[in-house]
Amino acid sequence: MTTTHHTTHQATSQASTAPTHARPAKLKTSAMIASFADPGQKTTPAPFGHALNQLAEQRPEIVGLSADLAKYTDMHIFRDKHPERFFQMGMSEQSLLGTAAGLAEVGLVPFASTYSVFATRRAYDFLCLDIAEPGLNVNVVGALPGLTTGYGPSHQATEDIAILRGCPGLTIVDPCDAVDIEQAVPALAAYDGPTYLRLLRGAVPRVLDEYDYTFQLGKAAELRTGRDVVLISTGLMTMRALQAAERLEADHVDVAVLHVPTIKPLDTEAVLAVARTDRLVLTCENHTVVGGLAESVASTLAFAGVGNRIVPVALPDEFLAAGALPTLHDRYGLSTDSIVSRVRAELQASGRTGGDAGEPPSL
Amino acid sequence: MSAPENDRIARLSAAAQRIRGYALHMGEVQGQGYIGQALGVADILAVAYGDQLRFRPEDPQWEDRDRFLLSIGHYAIALYAALAEAGTIPLEELDSYGSDESRLPMSAMASYTPGVEISGGSLGHGLTVATGMALGLRHLGNPARVFNLLSDGELDEGSTWEAAMACAHHGLDNITAIVDVNALQADGPTAGVLRTEPVLDKWQAFGWHALRVDGNDIAALVSAFDEIADHQGAPSVLICDTRIGCGVPLLMEREKAHFMRVEEHEWQIARTQLEEGSPR
Ligand SMILES: Cc1ncc(C[n+]2csc(CCOP(=O)(O)OP(=O)(O)O)c2C)c(N)n1
Ligand SMILES: [Mg+2]
Numbered sequence: 001m002t003t004t005h006h007t008t009h010q011a012t013s014q015a016s017t018a019p020t021h022a023r024p025a026k027l028k029t030s031a032m033i034a035s036f037a038d039p040g041q042k043t044t045p046a047p048f049g050h051a052l053n054q055l056a057e058q059r060p061e062i063v064g065l066s067a068d069l070a071k072y073t074d075m076h077i078f079r080d081k082h083p084e085r086f087f088q089m090g091m092s093e094q095s096l097l098g099t100a101a102g103l104a105e106v107g108l109v110p111f112a113s114t115y116s117v118f119a120t121r122r123a124y125d126f127l128c129l130d131i132a133e134p135g136l137n138v139n140v141v142g143a144l145p146g147l148t149t150g151y152g153p154s155h156q157a158t159e160d161i162a163i164l165r166g167c168p169g170l171t172i173v174d175p176c177d178a179v180d181i182e183q184a185v186p187a188l189a190a191y192d193g194p195t196y197l198r199l200l201r202g203a204v205p206r207v208l209d210e211y212d213y214t215f216q217l218g219k220a221a222e223l224r225t226g227r228d229v230v231l232i233s234t235g236l237m238t239m240r241a242l243q244a245a246e247r248l249e250a251d252h253v254d255v256a257v258l259h260v261p262t263i264k265p266l267d268t269e270a271v272l273a274v275a276r277t278d279r280l281v282l283t284c285e286n287h288t289v290v291g292g293l294a295e296s297v298a299s300t301l302a303f304a305g306v307g308n309r310i311v312p313v314a315l316p317d318e319f320l321a322a323g324a325l326p327t328l329h330d331r332y333g334l335s336t337d338s339i340v341s342r343v344r345a346e347l348q349a350s351g352r353t354g355g356d357a358g359e360p361p362s363l
Numbered sequence: 364m365s366a367p368e369n370d371r372i373a374r375l376s377a378a379a380q381r382i383r384g385y386a387l388h389m390g391e392v393q394g395q396g397y398i399g400q401a402l403g404v405a406d407i408l409a410v411a412y413g414d415q416l417r418f419r420p421e422d423p424q425w426e427d428r429d430r431f432l433l434s435i436g437h438y439a440i441a442l443y444a445a446l447a448e449a450g451t452i453p454l455e456e457l458d459s460y461g462s463d464e465s466r467l468p469m470s471a472m473a474s475y476t477p478g479v480e481i482s483g484g485s486l487g488h489g490l491t492v493a494t495g496m497a498l499g500l501r502h503l504g505n506p507a508r509v510f511n512l513l514s515d516g517e518l519d520e521g522s523t524w525e526a527a528m529a530c531a532h533h534g535l536d537n538i539t540a541i542v543d544v545n546a547l548q549a550d551g552p553t554a555g556v557l558r559t560e561p562v563l564d565k566w567q568a569f570g571w572h573a574l575r576v577d578g579n580d581i582a583a584l585v586s587a588f589d590e591i592a593d594h595q596g597a598p599s600v601l602i603c604d605t606r607i608g609c610g611v612p613l614l615m616e617r618e619k620a621h622f623m624r625v626e627e628h629e630w631q632i633a634r635t636q637l638e639e640g641s642p643r
Contacts, residue, residue, distance in 0.1 A: 066550070068519065088556055090548075092521060117485065121485075151484065152469070152470050153472075154483065154484020322472075323463035
């Protein structure tokens, strides 16, 4: 062992003046408290926590647990209302999911929350063998799915669906908004099997109540019909898909939106029904292009002998940057603007146009 | 204390104050963040970088450097301040903390942040990687040492204890763990989230040479680190009890929060309190 460790370096002494304080306003890493709601958008606070509380009134076997992230997964709403039914496991995600399995083994119905990255990357073995294999009614709740934080790769669960889709018997739900979450929570508890919910937390946009829609586990829903383009979308990207469809309507491009809140099992019938078409088909997901909705849809088409091309709107197969969420959504193609320009470019490239041929695109 | 020893303490105390100043500056850039932790851990970093580590600030890849692994990615604000004090990160660059395109994201990244050994953000990884570095350096005959700064929250993770057992099993006396016990984690005080005490006994039971000091007492830190440097045959851990917001009474007195909110006008107050050398 060396004893020379004092010799090489003495800290360089520097003037104690901090760097200059005059600087232009910069976009900030929205970090852990990021919201993807648009400015002025209608939102609902902590829909998951409130839905769980409501469910708990009717079902005494509902319990909650978290791994030092109750406050950051809206589980604190349940913890504060039902302290005797909430179990704090500390920051230990493997133990969290193993414990959830144990609770279910003795007849309780647990909702276990942490961030998506930790539920999937860190604790997958426990999810797979202790929860999924016995087919337990454990509901794993992962916050910050996909790209919903600017904090960097450690917290950006860009591949959570890819990890989990291969897990036999696991139901995967990617809700669009507060309406989806409120309706999904009781449905997940009612379904007697393991589930994973991609949680949107905090001030969550509320958009689906403008449509004739109810969440049904395992079912896709066509929120709008359209003659020119089909967007097959899941999660918060359905909100963006609907916005894009409205924008394109102004250009006389008629866009259908099929919302697919359940990624697995996929509603293949609904997917085939909209994708067996000569319209332009895009998939939209808040997830890497590898192993998510795009490839689920692609395999569905291929396995059914349908040779249609689909265009994926998804995150690239990369470790993403840290930064402000709106910047990142733009850069990686998840913004409404990106969808609109992808649709326009694809229509042009394929020689297809919207209803009003030749209309110059106005962005 | 001897005169040179007094000088040593005085020099490190001044460095710790500058580190606090830089951290406040970065906190203000983002208007939020892990400033309480940074102020609490500043003295530890001042002693580590200013007194204990062998490294070349201009050559962060130098093969024979001592490795300093930050387990706790969210403490990056503190590490950047220490690396700025050390000369590895240019002072002006602190302005970019947490901004788009910055090399200094809120959680440090091994792939592009200068002076950073591991990509942070997921807790409970540091000691496992440190174990590999210590094993590897020893295997290669490289006398460099490996330091790992972890948090009390990281004691919840099984992986920390898996690595702790491996370090003791392999007799890695080239590894030093430093545990920042600020008694806080994300959902609240550690005692209420998941009891970790008695921390010293746990490490000892795992076969570590374990010391516990006031982590905001520079003199105590220096003598503990000196003792550890001479210890042979087993890995060492320095358990440091720190005070969140140390050096800035405004932030020390506020309700303890993992993610502390600081209002715009409060940054100036905080800076003034720090410069006045308010009681800690
Ligand atoms: C594996 C993992 N689980 C959960 C988190 C979320 N998280 C970030 S900091 C933190 C608290 C950890 O305790 P500690 O580092 O002692 O917190 P502090 O003293 O900074 O409040 C948690 C749970 C994480 N980053 N990594
Ligand atoms: Mg702590």
